Amino acid sequence: MTRNPQLNKHGELQHLITLEGLSREILAAIFDTAEPFAEVAEREIKKVPLLRGKSVFNLFFENSTRTRTTFEIAAKRLSADVINLNISTSSASKGESLLDTVDNLAAMQADMFVVRHASSGAPYLIAQHLAATGRDHIHIVNAGDGRHAHPTQGLLDMYTIRHYKKDFTRLTVAVVGDLLHSRVARSQIHALQALGVPEVRVIGPRTLLPTGVVEMGGRGSLRVFHDMREGLKGVDVVMMLRLQNERMAGALLPSPQEYFKYYGLTPEKLALAKPDAIVMHPGPMNRGIEIDSAVADGAHSVILPQVTFGIAVRMAVMSMLAGN
Amino acid sequence: MTRNPQLNKHGELQHLITLEGLSREILAAIFDTAEPFAEVAEREIKKVPLLRGKSVFNLFFENSTRTRTTFEIAAKRLSADVINLNISTSSASKGESLLDTVDNLAAMQADMFVVRHASSGAPYLIAQHLAATGRDHIHIVNAGDGRHAHPTQGLLDMYTIRHYKKDFTRLTVAVVGDLLHSRVARSQIHALQALGVPEVRVIGPRTLLPTGVVEMGGRGSLRVFHDMREGLKGVDVVMMLRLQNERMAGALLPSPQEYFKYYGLTPEKLALAKPDAIVMHPGPMNRGIEIDSAVADGAHSVILPQVTFGIAVRMAVMSMLAGN
Amino acid sequence: MTRNPQLNKHGELQHLITLEGLSREILAAIFDTAEPFAEVAEREIKKVPLLRGKSVFNLFFENSTRTRTTFEIAAKRLSADVINLNISTSSASKGESLLDTVDNLAAMQADMFVVRHASSGAPYLIAQHLAATGRDHIHIVNAGDGRHAHPTQGLLDMYTIRHYKKDFTRLTVAVVGDLLHSRVARSQIHALQALGVPEVRVIGPRTLLPTGVVEMGGRGSLRVFHDMREGLKGVDVVMMLRLQNERMAGALLPSPQEYFKYYGLTPEKLALAKPDAIVMHPGPMNRGIEIDSAVADGAHSVILPQVTFGIAVRMAVMSMLAGN
Numbered sequence: 005m006t007r008n009p010q011l012n013k014h015g016e017l018q019h020l021i022t023l024e025g026l027s028r029e030i031l032a033a034i035f036d037t038a039e040p041f042a043e044v045a046e047r048e049i050k051k052v053p054l055l056r057g058k059s060v061f062n063l064f065f066e067n068s069t070r071t072r073t074t075f076e077i078a079a080k081r082l083s084a085d086v087i088n089l090n091i092s093t094s095s096a097s098k099g100e101s102l103l104d105t106v107d108n109l110a111a112m113q114a115d116m117f118v119v120r121h122a123s124s125g126a127p128y129l130i131a132q133h134l135a136a137t138g139r140d141h142i143h144i145v146n147a148g149d150g151r152h153a154h155p156t157q158g159l160l161d162m163y164t165i166r167h168y169k170k171d172f173t174r175l176t177v178a179v180v181g182d183l184l185h186s187r188v189a190r191s192q193i194h195a196l197q198a199l200g201v202p203e204v205r206v207i208g209p210r211t212l213l214p215t216g217v218v219e220m221g222g223r224g225s226l227r228v229f230h231d232m233r234e235g236l237k238g239v240d241v242v243m244m245l246r247l248q249n250e251r252m253a254g255a256l257l258p259s260p261q262e263y264f265k266y267y268g269l270t271p272e273k274l275a276l277a278k279p280d281a282i283v284m285h286p287g288p289m290n291r292g293i294e295i296d297s298a299v300a301d302g303a304h305s306v307i308l309p310q311v312t313f314g315i316a317v318r319m320a321v322m323s324m325l326a327g328n
Numbered sequence: 329m330t331r332n333p334q335l336n337k338h339g340e341l342q343h344l345i346t347l348e349g350l351s352r353e354i355l356a357a358i359f360d361t362a363e364p365f366a367e368v369a370e371r372e373i374k375k376v377p378l379l380r381g382k383s384v385f386n387l388f389f390e391n392s393t394r395t396r397t398t399f400e401i402a403a404k405r406l407s408a409d410v411i412n413l414n415i416s417t418s419s420a421s422k423g424e425s426l427l428d429t430v431d432n433l434a435a436m437q438a439d440m441f442v443v444r445h446a447s448s449g450a451p452y453l454i455a456q457h458l459a460a461t462g463r464d465h466i467h468i469v470n471a472g473d474g475r476h477a478h479p480t481q482g483l484l485d486m487y488t489i490r491h492y493k494k495d496f497t498r499l500t501v502a503v504v505g506d507l508l509h510s511r512v513a514r515s516q517i518h519a520l521q522a523l524g525v526p527e528v529r530v531i532g533p534r535t536l537l538p539t540g541v542v543e544m545g546g547r548g549s550l551r552v553f554h555d556m557r558e559g560l561k562g563v564d565v566v567m568m569l570r571l572q573n574e575r576m577a578g579a580l581l582p583s584p585q586e587y588f589k590y591y592g593l594t595p596e597k598l599a600l601a602k603p604d605a606i607v608m609h610p611g612p613m614n615r616g617i618e619i620d621s622a623v624a625d626g627a628h629s630v631i632l633p634q635v636t637f638g639i640a641v642r643m644a645v646m647s648m649l650a651g652n
Numbered sequence: 653m654t655r656n657p658q659l660n661k662h663g664e665l666q667h668l669i670t671l672e673g674l675s676r677e678i679l680a681a682i683f684d685t686a687e688p689f690a691e692v693a694e695r696e697i698k699k700v701p702l703l704r705g706k707s708v709f710n711l712f713f714e715n716s717t718r719t720r721t722t723f724e725i726a727a728k729r730l731s732a733d734v735i736n737l738n739i740s741t742s743s744a745s746k747g748e749s750l751l752d753t754v755d756n757l758a759a760m761q762a763d764m765f766v767v768r769h770a771s772s773g774a775p776y777l778i779a780q781h782l783a784a785t786g787r788d789h790i791h792i793v794n795a796g797d798g799r800h801a802h803p804t805q806g807l808l809d810m811y812t813i814r815h816y817k818k819d820f821t822r823l824t825v826a827v828v829g830d831l832l833h834s835r836v837a838r839s840q841i842h843a844l845q846a847l848g849v850p851e852v853r854v855i856g857p858r859t860l861l862p863t864g865v866v867e868m869g870g871r872g873s874l875r876v877f878h879d880m881r882e883g884l885k886g887v888d889v890v891m892m893l894r895l896q897n898e899r900m901a902g903a904l905l906p907s908p909q910e911y912f913k914y915y916g917l918t919p920e921k922l923a924l925a926k927p928d929a930i931v932m933h934p935g936p937m938n939r940g941i942e943i944d945s946a947v948a949d950g951a952h953s954v955i956l957p958q959v960t961f962g963i964a965v966r967m968a969v970m971s972m973l974a975g976n
Contacts, residue, residue: 049380049381049382049652050381050382050383050437051380051381051409056697056699057697057698057699057729058697058698059698059725059728059729069413069414069415070432073411073413073433073436074436076411077383077409077411077436080383080409080411081381081383081409085699085725085728085729087721087724087725087728089717089721090717091717100935100936100937101939104935104936104937104939105936107956108718108935108936108956108959109721110956111956111957111958111959111960112721112722112725112959112960112962112963113698113960113963287424287428287432288424288428288429288432289424289428291425291428308431308432308434308435309435310435311432311435311436312435312436312437314436315436315437328697373704373705373706373976374705374706374707374761375704375705375733393737393738393739394756397735397737397757397760398760400735401707401733401735401760404707404733404735405705405707405733611748611752611756612748612752612753612756613748613752615749615752632755632756632758632759633759634759635756635759635760636759636760636761638760639760639761
């Protein structure tokens with residue numbers, strides 16, 4: 005069996021590029037590390053010195069203020085020096101290649117690259133390049149690559165489920181919406197299965213489910229629903245996906261209004277889930293399109309706790325990778 | 329009487345949204361707190377740990393590098409972690425609402441939002457929303473909202489007057505220029521009257537004075553002049569306003585040259601004020617339009633000390649709101 | 653003899669604006685100061701407190717993410733507070749003059765301005781203005797001004813040569829490419845001559861060499877070559893220059909392909925240099941235009957060490973200017 009390229013020879017996390025292939029033990033270790041950081045947020049002084057003197061570069065080849073901010077605040081609370089680079093507007097325009105940019109920043113004695121890129125596989129390419137040139141002491145964290153993965157989002161989602169539901173092995177979880185274009189969904193499904201969730205349902209219109217979605221899960225059992233009401237029956241967790249604005253105008257969807265009618269999460273549809281079901285959303289929400297405000301702001305919503313746990317999970321990952 | 333929404337139940341400053349309704353005692357407390365910070369600037373090491381571990385988010389829905397910089401440097405000298413967010417170019421474009429953005433950042437365990445917004449009332453709306461959702465431990469500082477207020481500018485102006493003139497109760501102060509569009513002027517006039525300045529004059533063309541400007545002052549006495557020479561006679565303090573570039577092309581003004589002729593502050597016009605009068609300007613200046621370079625750089629000008637005091641006053645406000 | 657305006661009355665470095673006129677002793681002092689910082693990069697904690705509490709403003713009137721990043725990381729590793737200002741997109745658009753912007757930031761108790769400007773002489777103008785107004789305790793570091801100079805690039809190049817070749821006085825060094833538009837080349841040639849390099853060669857097409865290039869060196873001996881093969885014979889150091897994209901379309905050059913044929917550094921041309929020759933490039937590289945990938949990534953290349961030394965040299969300059 006080939007070694008997972010994210011792990012070093014001692015089986016420890018070296019990079020975080022995808023949740024695919026991460027064992028339940030490693031996932032649990034991340035969550036356990038995150039717990040005290042979630043508490044840190046409630047202390048008067050939120051800073052810990054675990055990355056003091058370390059240089060974290062936020063390499064955003066694709067703009068995302070929201071995601072960049074979560075990594076920036078996590079790194080600063082670990083006392084790292086943080087450098088934000090919005091690459092799309094800089095040296096890329098001077099014709100420099102991705103790997104030359106990376107080489108250059110690596111030579112500035114970077115300790116970690118947080119990479120966001122529109123192309124699937126870019127963070128892996130960077131990790132491979134650093135390994136091939138003897139610099140794999142620099143850690144890569146994937147902050148979203150194309151349609152491939154968004155592992156810290158997947159982790160914070162799992163942390164949130166663990167926080168509210170404790171035991172993964174007795175849950176029914178539904179992932180709802182545009183799975184076709186969602187890197188978040190891929191990371192979520194990998195993690196849910198690794199953590200032993202016995203029933204994962206995917207709900208969405210045919211045009212927004214990848215062909216072969218049933219096989220996507222691998223060993224786990226994945227059930228596909230096109231009728232949202234059917235799919236929500238008795239679930240413990242509803243994970244809504246964001247409907248990208250750019251999809252709405254396309255041929256894949258009739259209209260935002262019709263989408264909301266069939267796949268928008270309303271209190272009435274949510275009533276089909278378990279009474280103590282939780283509702284999640286990776287943000288930013290399209291209120292009135294994929295989710296009704298009454299649900300987004302309602303008693304079942306754990307959407308804002310997701311954000312809070314997201315900081316803690318990112319602090320956990322960063323400190324596990326590069327902590328003093 | 330309703331409680332001032334900026335004060336907590338102990339009458340302490342909770343947010344800084346407007347100078348309207350702030351008592352002379354609170355203003356004096358801010359100035360007294362600012363004094364050692366003004367000295368800090370002259371020490372070799374300018375940093376104090378009052379906001380160590382606190383997260384300050386600069387939420388600039390309207391771009392202003394200058395103002396953002398003053399808050400950023402103030403927060404960093406208080407040892408806070410500072411996150412700059414230029415919102416106009418980010419999630420707003422993803423269709424997220426103002427309050428969803430705020431909820432999201434609040435969930436990252438923010439301690440303070442410094443808010444700049446083109447719409448009057450946005451910082452108050454945010455403060456109300458946080459209070460309604462039980463999160464009013466997060467402090468709001470208004471960094472300029474629409475035509476409403478720019479309270480830290482008003483405070484630094486008052487600090488500057490106090491520094492040079494000591495006693496507010498014997499002063500004649502003139503505010504000159506485009507009061508119609510100026511959030512700065514509103515904050516200044518509120519503060520001058522709260523601090524007991526017996527005579528506040530407003531000077532400007534009819535087209536640039538708000539209707540009802542005389543009543544604007546409330547209890548204090550506000551005198552209106554359209555002839556700048558008349559208005560400057562015997563004043564202790566001349567507070568010039570910036571003429572927004574976008575106004576110059578409009579129907580409200582004849583031409584920049586003519587504006588300068590009638591309302592530009594020249595040495596000759598300034599000679600009508602008291603011999604020890606001070607000249608202030610919030611910046612950035614339009615030299616040769618609202619102010620002559622000979623005045624801007626002359627012996628009466630305290631325009632650069634205003635900037636220095638501005639950092640100290642912002643440090644004072646931030647540490648009073650959120651200091652360890 | 654007039655005093656070098658970069659030095660204070662004790663002959664110490666006050667600003668770094670150009671390498672012109674800096675003595676061999678001062679250059680050596682910078683390199684000696686940089687050495688432990690180059691080591692710092694390999695320690696677990698890379699931070700030193702030499703600029704703790706100091707405020708460094710990166711004033712970039714011309715955008716350059718790469719250069720800004722090197723100064724930002726250097727200042728942060730010295731524990732300074734760093735404020736990035738991309739001026740082209742801010743107050744400049746409000747019509748404020750360069751010196752008003754500088755006055756304003758100086759009044760925020762800046763300790764150092766790192767200045768990048770499209771106009772030659774801008775950093776010198778700022779230094780003069782600060783001196784004329786009694787504020788020359790604020791230090792200026794030129795981060796590239798027009799076609800004039802890029803002194804920290806020149807310094808890091810010299811540091812790199814010293815690191816690999818030890819003794820400057822026995823070297824033959826070639827500078828290759830577009831000298832006409834290169835501020836880097838000017839800084840390099842000044843430094844090479846100050847450090848006693850006996851033979852400096854410049855290689856390039858007639859259209860890209862400044863008229864009077866031979867005199868450019870002043871006292872030193874500068875040899876001009878239009879045939880790259882001739883020029884590379886027996887050299888110890890090859891310093892490639894970047895060919896600006898905007899030049900390629902112009903009348904000065906036939907085509908990128910032809911440029912590469914005559915002036916691109918290939919393994920075959922490099923074989924004419926000494927067997928232990930080193931190859932340098934200031935980045936970002938145009939692979940296949942001024943340099944072949946086989947050379948850029950080859951055994952003679954010291955292009956990435958240049959970047960690493962660049963951080964150390966900038967830390968040295970900043971701490972010599974403003975260190976506690």
